[in-house]
Amino acid sequence: MAFDLDDTLFNATWLSNKARLGGLQKMIKLGLNVNIKDAFNILEKIVEKFGSNYSKHFDELLNYLQVNGQIKIDQYQIPKYIAAGVWGYHSVKEKYLKPFKDVITTLKKLKNEGLITAIFSDGLDIKQWEKILRLQIHSYLDYVFISEKLEYKKPDSKFFEFCLNKIGIDPSECIYIGDRLDKDILPAYKMEMIPILIHRKGKYDPNINKNENYLNIINQIPKSGYYEIYKLTEVIKIIKKLNN
């Protein structure tokens, strides 16, 4: 039984948005004269452009606001506002990083049933591992694979093959749960794993994300090609069904 991490085992979309707002609040409290909603929207576009693992989102935000004449700050005061943003961002992340309520219960049950558990995740390996440790789920996991240092990542089937080889199981023996049609469900289906789509209200939840190209992916998978759940506890039933 393998899991995606972000927006599958914890509320990644919600947490990032809350953390970004936390950063902006600290900046505004310190005197940055911007409307928080406007700044949040600009920040979202910056994250989209530079990727979520880029480390200078707040630098880019201030630069944008400066260039567009929305703020006027002495160059040597800029680091103060960036530091406030970083501080606010991390405070929120640390305080609110928690697994979804159904995660620990389910992982415990899976371990009691004697199943092998694993995480297959993209992202920066140290960053992903820090999340796993802070979420306190590592003791329930037999394997964790992060694609950063490999030559391939999701949705490349080679990444999934690498993970399955390391565990020593066939794709057909592996249930794989994720929240994304493109990077989780489609590749798992193509590889003949047993894919489960979990709805977590993250930004790639097909109930939330209304991008047509994204939603069209579902047409490449027959309805019988994957399971669909709203709570992780439902996997126990699916396993029982599969075992019969």
Next chain:
Amino acid sequence: MAFDLDDTLFNATWLSNKARLGGLQKMIKLGLNVNIKDAFNILEKIVEKFGSNYSKHFDELLNYLQVNGQIKIDQYQIPKYIAAGVWGYHSVKEKYLKPFKDVITTLKKLKNEGLITAIFSDGLDIKQWEKILRLQIHSYLDYVFISEKLEYKKPDSKFFEFCLNKIGIDPSECIYIGDRLDKDILPAYKMEMIPILIHRKGKYDPNINKNENYLNIINQIPKSGYYEIYKLTEVIKIIKKLNN
């Protein structure tokens, strides 16, 4: 009245050591099979070699232990231990980062007296600013200057000149307090500022640091060329004396 930051306004040496031990403890708890004292000593040497602002001390530590055959860890498990180290390190830093007990009181008094207050610091500007914000001393400071983005840093007199020019005062009008003979007291003396050496038991406190070259710096400054204090509150008396 200008201040150095690390080991002048907060316990930087003590905190870094505690944070490094915190990181090592988390790594060991996760299964890293090393003696904490040995690992700490190796880590100290790594920090010395790569500098305190290098972001991969724990990576280097594991690499060293691996190369020297002291541990044997699967390559893909390495990020787990690094993440544990980083987590432990930051948890301690965030929990124990506090100004010395005499700092807020003194800053308040200085502001009440109508004095201009400033920090002149080396280091990474965002990192230094984050410390200042977390220490909650920024509202008592009129100016903060970090040398990172400038072409000069301590002990270069140009850095001090830059700060004094920005404030608009002469060196002789500026009391400057720091813990280091080499980067604080000697340049402040040469520039004809009013230097105060504060003893904080940090790694550059002349009562702690027994490096001969370091201690010899004191011979370049006459005893009458600087003040020496053990508590920051003593500056109030010095100011009164100077005003008479």
